[in-house]
Amino acid sequence: MKGNALLAQASLGSVKGRLISIPTALLVFWIFLLLWGERRIFDQSVRQCLWQQWESWPAHTQPHHVLLVADPQLVDPHTYPDRPWPLSSLTVLYTDRYLRRSYRLLQEHLQPDATLFLGDLFDGGREWGTGESSSPEQRYRKYGSRFWLKEYIRFSNIFLRSWLTGSSVSPAEPTGRRLLASLPGNHDLGFAAGIQMPVKERFDAYFGPLNRIDIIGNHSFVHLDTVSLSAMDQIDPKTGSSGTGDGSAAATASSKIWKPVEDFLAEAKTIRAKAIQHTCETRFSWKNPAPLSLVPEVQRADQTESSKTPQNSLYPVSSSQFPTIILSHVPLYRSAEANCGPMRERGSAIPLQAGYQYQNVLTPLISNDIVKHLTAEEITMIYSGDDHDYCEIEHNEFTGRIREITVKSISWAMGIRKPGVQLVSLWNPVGVDKAMSNDPKLSTPRDTVQNHMCLLPDQLSIFIRYGQAAGLTLFILLLSALRYNPSAAVSQAQHEKSEASLLPTAESRRAHESSNHSNSSCVQSGGSSHSHSHLFTRKPGYGHIPASSRTASPVPSKPPYIEHARNAYPIGPVDVAGNNDDDDWGMPKRMVAMAKRRNLPPATRLAYLRREIGRTAWPVLAVYMWLLWNG
Numbered sequence: 001m002k003g004n005a006l007l008a009q010a011s012l013g014s015v016k017g018r019l020i021s022i023p024t025a026l027l028v029f030w031i032f033l034l035l036w037g038e039r040r041i042f043d044q045s046v047r048q049c050l051w052q053q054w055e056s057w058p059a060h061t062q063p064h065h066v067l068l069v070a071d072p073q074l075v076d077p078h079t080y081p082d083r084p085w086p087l088s089s090l091t092v093l094y095t096d097r098y099l100r101r102s103y104r105l106l107q108e109h110l111q112p113d114a115t116l117f118l119g120d121l122f123d124g125g126r127e128w129g130t131g132e133s134s135s136p137e138q139r140y141r142k143y144g145s146r147f148w149l150k151e152y153i154r155f156s157n158i159f160l161r162s163w164l165t166g167s168s169v170s171p172a173e174p175t176g177r178r179l180l181a182s183l184p185g186n187h188d189l190g191f192a193a194g195i196q197m198p199v200k201e202r203f204d205a206y207f208g209p210l211n212r213i214d215i216i217g218n219h220s221f222v223h224l225d226t227v228s229l230s231a232m233d234q235i236d237p238k239t240g241s242s243g244t245g246d247g248s249a250a251a252t253a254s255s256k257i258w259k260p261v262e263d264f265l266a267e268a269k270t271i272r273a274k275a276i277q278h279t280c281e282t283r284f285s286w287k288n289p290a291p292l293s294l295v296p297e298v299q300r301a302d303q304t305e306s307s308k309t310p311q312n313s314l315y316p317v318s319s320s321q322f323p324t325i326i327l328s329h330v331p332l333y334r335s336a337e338a339n340c341g342p343m344r345e346r347g348s349a350i351p352l353q354a355g356y357q358y359q360n361v362l363t364p365l366i367s368n369d370i371v372k373h374l375t376a377e378e379i380t381m382i383y384s385g386d387d388h389d390y391c392e393i394e395h396n397e398f399t400g401r402i403r404e405i406t407v408k409s410i411s412w413a414m415g416i417r418k419p420g421v422q423l424v425s426l427w428n429p430v431g432v433d434k435a436m437s438n439d440p441k442l443s444t445p446r447d448t449v450q451n452h453m454c455l456l457p458d459q460l461s462i463f464i465r466y467g468q469a470a471g472l473t474l475f476i477l478l479l480s481a482l483r484y485n486p487s488a489a490v491s492q493a494q495h496e497k498s499e500a501s502l503l504p505t506a507e508s509r510r511a512h513e514s515s516n517h518s519n520s521s522c523v524q525s526g527g528s529s530h531s532h533s534h535l536f537t538r539k540p541g542y543g544h545i546p547a548s549s550r551t552a553s554p555v556p557s558k559p560p561y562i563e564h565a566r567n568a569y570p571i572g573p574v575d576v577a578g579n580n581d582d583d584d585w586g587m588p589k590r591m592v593a594m595a596k597r598r599n600l601p602p603a604t605r606l607a608y609l610r611r612e613i614g615r616t617a618w619p620v621l622a623v624y625m626w627l628l629w630n631g
């Protein structure tokens, strides 16, 4: 039967057209693209940093793993004060997502024994008012303590939650994993004379102590609040000369800022010796041959009593066996030509600049002061942040090979294309005899630190890929709209309909058109079921059930060709007739009409384009939102 064959062809064609329609193909393409941009590229970046990929210690060592995070600088109203509303919120949303996702993957895959932050946790932390102070800038005065607290919670949500989900024990650190975010940056406190004491005290209360010494992986880690110490010797941006100025009132005010750090530095050797002693006794259970009158309880620096007597004799351990690593937010002084190495993104050196609330490097006086107090020969590494880009130099001005690495910002909104973190692997098996000998001739062990810069995805290029893909998608849809012939589509749909009804004559079609819908479909199905029942999904005999006795259940689906036939009408024939449509299983009439209209072939190319864009964009957006929200 000719009609039968045509019918089969038509319905097969429409099924095929639906399965691999252009919007479907585009959706599949977008799902792969989004999975790449929101998951795979992040996963890949972090997997390339796995410790065993780059560490080169002798076999059977158990190094201590440190993750250094610099300048997350959470985007806030201070970052882009003039950005209009939807854009400003989107920037916050995207930078927070990026930080949370990258950091979570770093914690999950690398499981560092210690996570240390290098300052500038916030962008405008120094501006948010306290009970006693407010921002020097009028436009930030409305942000007070409550805002600070919200930012503190925001920081915790991004950087503490995923850290907490990791295991608390680590093989290389018997005392457990560590997270320290106490180093302040110039965006947290301000810089030097620009620091407001209440702001500093608040940061100290939430994140402090600002200066501290910890024994991590058999190394002495010294956190130094160099933004405060810089008040001792600050570059005047106007004159370019350094000094605290001659105003005595200003001098006493600034001495309040730098004095505690300088006091800490003066005590640093003792504090370090105490901390090492404590570690040797508690961790390694090494008994000291010399009787001790004082057992240090806490390794923390700010609790040190002022000791006039030289305490070194009480702590006869040799601090030289625990190489010192300095953490400072601002890099130490170097010449303007000091080459940062090939891993830097912008330029080849850190420009020596200073301005309101910042100074790119410490002054020579401050740098020397730090190194002198901690014994140059015992310092093996310095890590700093602030610059946002990578920089690796060797300080030739000091004895010993002190290397300094300035760590990249972990945020993608900080002027670099590829953010990053620093991975530090420490291996320094201390011998009990050497550690306890206190022989001044003992030299500090070298090559106990291995470094690796870990790059994170270039978010901007991901967005650019999305933009290109969106352009391509639009182009493809535009092409398909141009190829679309509205009149042909409508007449084809009508043709399909008439084929489907199996009433090919004009007369019967007219009769059909004027008849009740429910009735006509009953006739069709009932009358044709014998000839092509294989096409029917419904139970045979359904068509004979009178409309009044049918249930509201939509499960027995109608043959596809009937659906098509109905769609061919500009408005459902029933609606024209103004009759009740029992066939729509009790759906509200308006909804039925809407559904019918939506399934019509669009009457113009523009309408077709709009429909196809909608069919593509909404599912893609739904997938994107899901990926964005779930990790």
Ligand SMILES: *[C@@H]1O[C@H](CO)[C@@H](O)[C@H](O)[C@H]1NC(C)=O
Pocket: 062, 063, 064, 172, 217, 218, 284, 426, 427, 428, 429, 430, 431, 432
């Ligand atoms: C630290 O020294 C102790 C004692 O020699 C050793 O058992 C441990 O493995 C060392 N740890 C690291 C990370 O070097």
Ligand SMILES: *[C@@H]1O[C@H](CO)[C@@H](O)[C@H](O)[C@H]1NC(C)=O
Pocket: 514, 515, 516, 519, 577, 579
């Ligand atoms: C629709 O069907 C009902 C019952 O079969 C009938 O009374 C009515 O006249 C029909 N309407 C049209 C327009 O055929």
Ligand SMILES: *[C@@H]1O[C@H](CO)[C@@H](O)[C@H](O)[C@H]1NC(C)=O
Pocket: 515, 516, 519, 522, 523
């Ligand atoms: C409806 O269908 C029944 C049974 O097939 C038929 O007897 C009746 O004449 C039809 N009514 C209309 C309005 O087409």
